[in-house]
Amino acid sequence: MTDNKVEEFVGRRGRGWNIVAYVVLSLASAIAIFPLIWLGMTAFKDRITAFALPPVWIFTPTFESFKVLIGFRHMELFMLNSAIVALGSTGFSIGVGVFCAYALARFRFRGRESIAFWILSNRMIPPLALALPLFILFQKFHWLDTRRGLIFLYTAMQLPFVVWILRGYFEDIPYELEEAAMVDGDSWFSAFRKVTLPLAGPAIAATAIFVLILSWNEFPFALILTGATSRTMPPAAVTFMVESNIHWNEIGAACLFIALPMVVFVMIVQKQFVRGLTMGMVRE
Amino acid sequence: MAFILRKRNAKRQEEKAAGGGFYRSGFFPWLLMMPTLAVLGLIGLFPFGYAIYLAGRKLILSKMYLPNPFVGLANFQFLMQDPTFIHALFITLVITLEAVFIEFWLGLGLATLAQRNIRGKGFFRVCLLVPMAITPVVTGLMWRFMLYPGAGLIPYYGKQLANLFGRETFPELLSVNYALQTIVAVDVWQWTPFMFLIFLAGLASIPPEPYEAARIDGASPWFIFRSVTLPLLRPMILIAILIRTMDAFRIFDKVFVLTSGGPGDATETLAYYLYRSGFKFFHASRGAAIALIALVIIVGFSFLFVKLLRKEAVIR
Numbered sequence: 001m002t003d004n005k006v007e008e009f010v011g012r013r014g015r016g017w018n019i020v021a022y023v024v025l026s027l028a029s030a031i032a033i034f035p036l037i038w039l040g041m042t043a044f045k046d047r048i049t050a051f052a053l054p055p056v057w058i059f060t061p062t063f064e065s066f067k068v069l070i071g072f073r074h075m076e077l078f079m080l081n082s083a084i085v086a087l088g089s090t091g092f093s094i095g096v097g098v099f100c101a102y103a104l105a106r107f108r109f110r111g112r113e114s115i116a117f118w119i120l121s122n123r124m125i126p127p128l129a130l131a132l133p134l135f136i137l138f139q140k141f142h143w144l145d146t147r148r149g150l151i152f153l154y155t156a157m158q159l160p161f162v163v164w165i166l167r168g169y170f171e172d173i174p175y176e177l178e179e180a181a182m183v184d185g186d187s188w189f190s191a192f193r194k195v196t197l198p199l200a201g202p203a204i205a206a207t208a209i210f211v212l213i214l215s216w217n218e219f220p221f222a223l224i225l226t227g228a229t230s231r232t233m234p235p236a237a238v239t240f241m242v243e244s245n246i247h248w249n250e251i252g253a254a255c256l257f258i259a260l261p262m263v264v265f266v267m268i269v270q271k272q273f274v275r276g277l278t279m280g281m282v283r284e
Numbered sequence: 285m286a287f288i289l290r291k292r293n294a295k296r297q298e299e300k301a302a303g304g305g306f307y308r309s310g311f312f313p314w315l316l317m318m319p320t321l322a323v324l325g326l327i328g329l330f331p332f333g334y335a336i337y338l339a340g341r342k343l344i345l346s347k348m349y350l351p352n353p354f355v356g357l358a359n360f361q362f363l364m365q366d367p368t369f370i371h372a373l374f375i376t377l378v379i380t381l382e383a384v385f386i387e388f389w390l391g392l393g394l395a396t397l398a399q400r401n402i403r404g405k406g407f408f409r410v411c412l413l414v415p416m417a418i419t420p421v422v423t424g425l426m427w428r429f430m431l432y433p434g435a436g437l438i439p440y441y442g443k444q445l446a447n448l449f450g451r452e453t454f455p456e457l458l459s460v461n462y463a464l465q466t467i468v469a470v471d472v473w474q475w476t477p478f479m480f481l482i483f484l485a486g487l488a489s490i491p492p493e494p495y496e497a498a499r500i501d502g503a504s505p506w507f508i509f510r511s512v513t514l515p516l517l518r519p520m521i522l523i524a525i526l527i528r529t530m531d532a533f534r535i536f537d538k539v540f541v542l543t544s545g546g547p548g549d550a551t552e553t554l555a556y557y558l559y560r561s562g563f564k565f566f567h568a569s570r571g572a573a574i575a576l577i578a579l580v581i582i583v584g585f586s587f588l589f590v591k592l593l594r595k596e597a598v599i600r
Contacts, residue, residue, distance in 0.1 A: 021397040028394055029411030032477065035426045036414055038437070042429065055437040100320035103313035110310075115317065122328040124586050126534035128555045129575035132338065132562045133331035135345075156327030159320055175307065182306065217419040219537045220555075224563060234421040238541060241425065248429050255422040266417035267410065274485045277416075281523050282482060 036259070042252035050249035065253040075254060078236040082258075084147055085232055086215040089154035094208050096155070097162030098200075102192070104163065105170035116167070123160040123279075131224055138225055145227035153225070154215045161214070161279055162207055168280035169203035170196070206272040209265050216262060233258045338572035345566035352569075359573035369574065371549060372557040378464065379553060380532040383471040384525060390472065391479025391524075396509075398480070399487045409484070412477040420474070424541025427470045431457050431542075460547045467551055470538055475531075479524050486520035487513070519593065526589045533582050554578050 042050050044061035069075040104116050134153065135144075143149030173196055181191035197204075216233075223235040231239075237254040240247075266273065274282055339359055343352040363369045398408055415423070430436045433456055442454035457466045494512045503511070514521075536555035539545060545552035545560070552560075554574065562571030 017397075018400060018402055021400050021402055024397055025394065025408045029408050031473070032412050033414050035423075035430065035473075036418065038430065039422075039426050051435045053435065053440055055440060096319045096323060099316040103316035106307050107313035108308050109313050112313075115321075119320070119324065121583075122324055124530060124583055125328070125332070126555065126575070126578055126582060128534065128536060128558050129335065129579050130328075130331040131558070132345075132568050132571045132575070133334035134327070135563075136568070137331060137334070152323075153327060156323045159324055163320060179306070188306070188312075213417075217421070219419075219421045219540075220559070223540075224559075234419060234537075237421060237425060241428075241541075246432075248432075248435065251425055251429070255419075255425050259418045259422045262419060263414060263417040266413055270410070270413065273413070274481050277478060278482065278523050278527060282485060282520060 036263070039252050039255055039259070042249055043256045045249050045252075047247055047249055050247070050252070065247070065249040068247075068250055069253055069257075073240065073250070075233075075236070075257070078231055078233050079257065081147060081226075081230055082216060082232040082234075085150045085154060085230075086212050088147070088151040089158060089215045090208050090211045092151065092155040093158040093162050093211055094204060097159050098166060098204065100159075101163045101166035102170050102196070105167045106175060116164075119160050119163050120279075122156075123164075127157070128220055131220065134221070135224060144225060145230050147230045149225060150222065150230060150232070153221060154218060157218075157221075158211045158214055162211060165207050165210075165276060165280040166200070166204065168275075169200055169207075173199050203272070206269045206276065209269045210272075210276045213262050213265055216258075335572045335575055338569050339576050341569050343568045345562070345568045347566075355569075359569050360577070362570065363573055363577065368549060368552070369557065372552050372554050373577075375464065375550075375552060376533060376535070376554045379468055379471070379535060380529060382468045383475070383532050384528050386468070386472050387476045387479050387528060388521075388525065390476045392483050394476070394480045395483035395487055396513075398484055409481075412480055414477075415474045416477050418474070420537035421541055423470060423474050424538045427466075427473075428458075428542050431466065433458070458543060458547075460550050463543050463547060463551045467535075467538060467542055470542065471532065471535065475528060478528065482520055482524045483517065486517045490516045522589060522593050526586065526593070529589075530582060530586060533585075534578070 041057075041059075043065055044063070045056065045059055046062050046064050049056045049059050100119075104112060138144045138149050141149070143152075177199075178191050178195045181195050182188060186194065218232075219234045222232045223238070226232065226235065233254070237251060237258060240251050240254055269276065340354060340356060341352045342355050342358075344350065394412070398405060418426070430438050433439055438457065439454060446452070446454040455462055457463070490513065494516070495508065498508045498512055534555050535553055536559065539551055539553050539556050540559075543551045545556045555578075558571050558574045558578070561567045561574060
């Protein structure tokens, strides 16, 4: 079907336009991936080659910057913080959000659409708008510079996303299967666990990866609400820039640590990416 | 590959939820939603109310022991007369409009090319996914490194290129005159793929019939694009623009890393100004007032857009 259409659209001028497409897309792809490659190269240079002009393209890789990062700048601590916060908030927001999404997808009750819209509207608020009240709130609860504070905050931040996207997936699963299980004498929960949850499994996994990426990447709140003990990677990388008299090879290595896992994850959820980005508004 | 908008028509909603009596229970769904609503109430609703409270007072974070008197709309009045605020608002609007505009056309163009039946399509798709996958802070750092005067490769090769064309100098891209455009360019680098992917999905979902009809009528490619492709892509276009605008309007990470709002205040966006007022000068009330103004603008915009979206026909 797609072939037909393309042929149709291309018409007789096909060949020429295909060459244009190749050239433009290759160029765009090169621009898209070059900075990451350059970053990777910088991470394996020593301090002098990283700064050298003209830019050095061929060099002997060293692990100097990684040694400094782990031995001297305690990056392993920030990595651990990032991992705990990202995994924790992913776990909580999925664990809590699944039920809400399910309720909004399956049940018929008054005010359903209003609740759904209210949940979404939480996502429209620019995060920095809540920064000051949250700062004061965290201060009162003694949550400043703790991982649990950040986990709780990220859980709340990602919930609208989780609920909206999973709601769409649950709607795609026919309720009849679940109903049949209940007729057979299962309780609601065991029907949900045995029938619906396995069917939604891949969707939930993809959503979890999305949440993981969003939490891992978060910057403004991590900057404001964490200090030395609970700092996550993104604000830590920025402080390297200030502290270290700009050793670009170290910053490059830190950036590589932050960015690479996420690139891998994005490649895993490629198929669900459009749906995820639009919070389920566009289904592929 | 049919796609549907999440906001589908009322009839389908009826069907979906029309299962047995169990799914009509009035109490059970609230039980299931309770934890979510509680968390969102605490982190969404409560701080929001507190922000309104703060905006009407004079509270300074570094001097919490001082009384914080009620000052009415004085904070808003101050902002309206504050040239820095007006400037930040202007900068934010420029970045948002410019970035979304360029990303839209670039993304649409690339998607139109990539939907051709060419080999290696999957490879191009994966390459174009990369910028979106990169943490915004890392994006900022990476480009700052490449643009760094005296060490980056862009000024270096840029100068060589300029010399080639007989010019002496290459503009310093992080200086007063160019910093804003540089931020826009970096944003375009990161988010054009977003538009690209959405439009690629949208183009794939358009059925072949309208194209056949248009061809039989002897329509030109440009005419087909304007009168078949664009209208059928409309819901996608609206969603993509809505989401990108919401995000671009609160741009902070890249500004923080690339320019810190500088040089001077050349790239100070609303979010950065808010950060500076609240967390550098500890003027919590003023920060809250800025936040509320930003919120009104963005919610107003989203509301208009969602209304537009609801009017759109559901495409299957």
